[in-house]
Amino acid sequence: MPGYKAQPPKVVEFGSYTEGDLFYCQPGKRCTSGDPGFNDEGKLVAEGKVTVQRYSTEKPAGTLAVFRNYENAIREMGGRRLTYTSTHDTTNVFLIDRQGAKVWIVLSNAYDSGYQLTYIEAKPLQQVVKAGQLADAIHKQGFATLYINFDNNKSDVKPEAKPAMEEVVALLKADSVLRLSIEGHTDNVGNAVTNKTLSQARAQSVVKALVASGIDAKRLQAKGFGSEVPVADNRSEEGRAKNRRVELVKLK
Structure with missing residues (x-):
């Protein structure tokens, strides 16, 4: 977003989304294991390379502007919004799935001074064993x-x-x-x-x-x-x- 500054990212080569959010994939219905990356408790448990990127600003564009910007950009990349919320100033989950290569994007958009993106690039943990x-x-x-x-x-x-x-x-x-x-x-x-x-x-x-x-x-x-x-x-x-x-x- 124009006017926002990216903070140094935090990268974990293999991890999962660890926040306590419970997500809804339909109005009044929590996400389940039938929804990609979620469990039956409504939590996102997608695993892979996790990148957390925080953006800050002294002149917020507004949570609706941030939400629409990423929603449109992800849609143009062939992605879609997975979660349902009644307001835009909260946390939403998007998924880009290209030929089986999945990337979840979590937009945490409830901050007055900025917003946060968490990317989970799906990949299995490869156990090194002899x-x-x-x-x-x-x-x-x-x-x-x-x-x-x-x-x-x-x-x-x-x-x-x-x-x-x-x-x-x-x-x-x-x-x-x-x-x-x-x-x-x-x-x-x-x-x-x-x-x-x-x-x-x-x-x-x-x-x-x-x-x-x-x-x-x-x-x-x-x-x-x-x-x-x-x-x-x-x-x-x-x-x-x-x-x-x-x-x-x-x-x-």
């Missing part, structure tokens, strides 16, 4: 933890999980007598029964991928626990992210 590290963890504690990203409510192993899966294959090929229980876990967002079914399907998908890479199916089993065995506090997004995991548990 077969030797997995072997050490299994030897010391009987299990190793993997963070494999799945699409929301989906169980297919995504292509970006290939490096981690290759290390699990290397682990099993290096120790020909090792047998593993592949155990899926979720956070507590959503229905408990559905989550347990989903975690079982994800564990089975991992087993299927390992078998396709040459591992004997007799050395593997799949179990889904849903949200029954958390390792962190589900009240925070950071805790929920830790709970969404796959564990490789040594079978006797």
